[in-house]
Amino acid sequence: MQNLPGKTAFVTGGASGIGLGIAKALLGAGMNVVVADIRDDHLEAARGELGSPERVLALKLDVTDRADYARAADAAEARFGKLHILCNNAGVAVVGPTDLATFADWDWVLGVNLGGTINGIVTILPRIQRHREGGHIVNTASMSGLLPHPGATIYGTSKGAAVSMIECMRAELEPQGIICSAFCPGAVQSNISEAAKTRPAKLAESGYAEADKRRQQGGNFFHLYQTKEQVGERVLKGILNDELYIMTHSEFRQGLEERTEAIRAAVPDLPENAEYKATFSMLFRNPIHAAEIVRQKKLRGSPS
Numbered sequence: 001m002q003n004l005p006g007k008t009a010f011v012t013g014g015a016s017g018i019g020l021g022i023a024k025a026l027l028g029a030g031m032n033v034v035v036a037d038i039r040d041d042h043l044e045a046a047r048g049e050l051g052s053p054e055r056v057l058a059l060k061l062d063v064t065d066r067a068d069y070a071r072a073a074d075a076a077e078a079r080f081g082k083l084h085i086l087c088n089n090a091g092v093a094v095v096g097p098t099d100l101a102t103f104a105d106w107d108w109v110l111g112v113n114l115g116g117t118i119n120g121i122v123t124i125l126p127r128i129q130r131h132r133e134g135g136h137i138v139n140t141a142s143m144s145g146l147l148p149h150p151g152a153t154i155y156g157t158s159k160g161a162a163v164s165m166i167e168c169m170r171a172e173l174e175p176q177g178i179i180c181s182a183f184c185p186g187a188v189q190s191n192i193s194e195a196a197k198t199r200p201a202k203l204a205e206s207g208y209a210e211a212d213k214r215r216q217q218g219g220n221f222f223h224l225y226q227t228k229e230q231v232g233e234r235v236l237k238g239i240l241n242d243e244l245y246i247m248t249h250s251e252f253r254q255g256l257e258e259r260t261e262a263i264r265a266a267v268p269d270l271p272e273n274a275e276y277k278a279t280f281s282m283l284f285r286n287p288i289h290a291a292e293i294v295r296q297k298k299l300r301g302s303p304s
């Protein structure tokens with residue numbers, strides 16, 4: 001998406017970490033920014049860090065609450081008029097072996113990460129479509145969504161869904177001038193280790209309490225992580241370039257290549273049914289992938 005100045009972005013979980021980094025970058029690009037977050041203390045700190053009160057609206061929102069979401073979208077439109085960019089960024093995590101997971105662990109993480117993203121799409125997409133000026137939807141997934149790994153079954157499930165959602169919507173919405181991007185960062189300095197503070201009492205029963213305590217005591221690796229400003233600028237660049245996958249780290253290259261090759265290698269050596277292939281052609285290739293290969297080669301200045 002181009003011509004950002006004067007347009008409006010709605011960033012969930014925008015008052016801390018990656019969301020705040022995205023909000024800063026979009027504000028720096030001349031946009032109005034709605035920062036929607038469940039935590040009052042994060043909202044207060046974000047107001048101070050972002051400044052520019054004339055172009056920033058910091059709103060309390062629980063993305064799992066659909067009525068709350070509609071009210072927040074109404075308030076955003078009342079303040080800035082049209083909404084153009086939706087960043088489905090609010091997210092929480094539990095980490096540890098799958099057999100420790102309770103239903104509440106699954107419901108909480110999927111409720112925020114996937115349910116909150118669904119609520120963003122259903123609430124905000126029609127508002128973007130209505131003004132016909134185009135727009136952009138960014139789902140903050142994770143490299144865990146592209147390269148799932150042991151110990152992150154619930155989180156990886158939510159993030160894989162966030163990527164798939166973008167891959168399904170992209171070709172549908174592109175003709176309307178609405179671009180969809182999956183943001184897939186590696187590790188970023190943030191407050192996600194405090195996520196349990198926003199966990200609702202009715203979903204409190206966790207199998208990960210001990211694992212969480214041990215992890216909190218396990219040391220701080222922030223020196224290995226990118227900053228929220230670095231990744232915020234990366235998202236801005238990804239939006240301006242219409243990138244399908246917005247990535248931040250090269251360390252995952254081999255893992256991604258192995259996963260892609262493993263999937264390719266598993267395709268059976270059977271004769272194709274030409275009629276099946278012709279009848280349902282849209283199932284066998286998604287045009288966004290070929291287009292992205294061309295886009296990325298162009299961005300890197302290599303011949304397509």
Ligand code: NAI
Nearest residue numbers: 013016017018038039062063090091142187188190191192
């Ligand atoms: P963070 O904890 O610093 O920021 C997340 C914000 O979301 C917080 O301000 C929190 O109050 C808010 N939030 C939580 N539940 C909410 C709800 N129900 N409704 C509204 N707001 C809610 O964490 P971080 O790391 O910046 O996370 C942002 C996104 O980035 C998440 O989706 C996370 O999964 C993803 N991510 C983070 C990575 C990292 O290394 N920090 C790496 C890859 C992805």
